[in-house]
Amino acid sequence: MRRIDLIVIHCTASRPDQHLTLGMLDQMHKARGWKCCGYHYYITRDGQLHFGRPEEMVGAHARHYNAHSIGICYEGGLDEKGRAADTRTPAQKQALLTLLVSLKQDYPDAEIVGHCELEGVHKACPSFPVSELRVQMKQLWEKRIHKAAEDLSE
Numbered sequence: 001m002r003r004i005d006l007i008v009i010h011c012t013a014s015r016p017d018q019h020l021t022l023g024m025l026d027q028m029h030k031a032r033g034w035k036c037c038g039y040h041y042y043i044t045r046d047g048q049l050h051f052g053r054p055e056e057m058v059g060a061h062a063r064h065y066n067a068h069s070i071g072i073c074y075e076g077g078l079d080e081k082g083r084a085a086d087t088r089t090p091a092q093k094q095a096l097l098t099l100l101v102s103l104k105q106d107y108p109d110a111e112i113v114g115h116c117e118l119e120g121v122h123k124a125c126p127s128f129p130v131s132e133l134r135v136q137m138k139q140l141w142e143k144r145i146h147k148a149a150e151d152l153s154e
C-alpha cells in the first residue's frame, strides 16, 4: 500500500447547466494523456459517488502531491456566470462527508485539504473553504468518542 497523508478536494469547475458524468471526465483526462480519470472519487450533483482510480493507484489531480494523496472531486464549483461558487447540493455535501469519514478510518493521519490550499496553487478550486469540513469532521469525531465513552459507562 502507498502511504497516504493527504486527501485533496477538487471541483470540476463547471457551470450549473453542464452535466459531467464520470465517463466524460474519463475522456477529458485521457485527452490530456492520462490513463484514466485523475481522481479517485467523483461526486455528481445528485450525490452519487463514482469510483475513479483505485486508491492504490497514484492519482493525477495535484501536481507534486499525487504520490501520497487521494483526490476527490465534486461536480460543479462555478455559478451561471462562470464565477467560483460553492454549488454543492445537500446530497453532495452528505456524500462528501460520508466518504471522508470512511477515508479517515483507513487513513487516520491524512489531512483533508482543498486544492487551493496546496503550496503554489493559484486556483479557487474547490470553491468552498475546506476548513469548514475539517471542523465538521472534528465535531463528528468528538461525538463518536463521547458516544463510545457513554457506552462504556453503561
Ligand SMILES: [Zn+2]
Binding pocket: 009, 010, 011, 061, 115, 125, 126
Ligand atoms: Zn482542483
